[in-house]
Amino acid sequence: MERTARKTWRRTVTVLALALVVLGGATLVAWAMDAGPFRQRSYCWGAWQEGSGPQVLGDDFARTAEESGTPQRGEQASCVMAFGVPGTEEMRHVDPTVRGDAPGAQETAGGHRLVARVGPPPRSTGQPRRAWLAEALYGNAAPLPEGMPGVVGRDRGTLVLPEECDSGDVPMVVTVRSEGSVPELDSEREVADLLLSLANAAREKAGCAQGESSRITAPVRTAQQEETYRGGRPSCRVPGMRIEPRRGTLGGYASTVWERLQICSLELSDKNQDVIARGQFVMTSHPRLTALFAGMAGDRSPGAGWRGKGRVAGGNGLVIAECRGRPTVFSLHLDEELEQGAEPDSRRVFARSANSVAERLGCPAVGPRG
Structure with missing residues (x-):
């Protein structure tokens, strides 16, 4: 009787050990594949992933985002990611809602926000286009390195996508703008990283990701003050x-x-x-x-x-x-x-x-x- 009980106990321990090994292996696989409970969240069509580099995507901030549309050739799409210190008043009353079509629209409604936009310039060649250009090519930004068609500052960035993404002769443009009581981010390099991640996600979604991904290996210049x-x-x-x-x-x-x-x-x-x-x-x-x-x-x-x-x-x-x-x-x-x-x-x-x-x-x- 006692020998039978010991055998049963050993079998139970063995089964539990094997179960733990299997569970542990599955957990490691899930972690390695960025799945399950270890999966890191991403925002704005998968462009910005938690822990990917820029401080705004790090552990010091909580985030929530809302998208309007999906990047497509000739179409407008917007995304607002609100971010702030976890548990603070500003994060209890954030508003990530996308409002307005102009990239310069004042959208701040509590907390800090990254406003991402993908699409062509306004088709009107009058005031709407001039207003868009004034925001997209703002002087408080330096040219992107390596001849890339765009500019970047500490509160915004603009990049024109390759011809493969054009709709007719109209280019597709990605813009990022930081808004809030302190709109500047950590550095021009951080904004450039956010901008290029957005550009690559936009090209993938719009079906024009031929060729190499947008990336920068050279230093990013610092924008001058007023x-x-x-x-x-x-x-x-x-x-x-x-x-x-x-x-x-x-x-x-x-x-x-x-x-x-x-x-x-x-x-x-x-x-x-x-x-x-x-x-x-x-x-x-x-x-x-x-x-x-x-x-x-x-x-x-x-x-x-x-x-x-x-x-x-x-x-x-x-x-x-x-x-x-x-x-x-x-x-x-x-x-x-x-x-x-x-x-x-x-x-x-x-x-x-x-x-x-x-x-x-x-x-x-x-x-x-x-």
């Missing part, structure tokens, strides 16, 4: 761009100065530091970036003394002219108060600005001299 332009100092460090507003303080961001891309964003602030007028200057000869301006120049000369095709009217000027064998965009937009402060007028400020940049590049003048 500059102030007083006492007749040329704006944007561009000789000829003389803007003397009747009131307020004129500042700008001119981080991107490269032979294929130059961007400056202007902001006129009142005594309360509220922005009352904005402006933007862009030069680019990168084919993927010039595609963002498609349809805006028209098919006629702006007038006597101008090279290329374009339109110059009021505070808006855009010309596409050949420079060093490449079609090159020269663009200037000034809100009304900045247009009124252009010396001697906005048309000549645009011509002088475009000519000074063309000269820097070793190209003939774009607009009339004088």
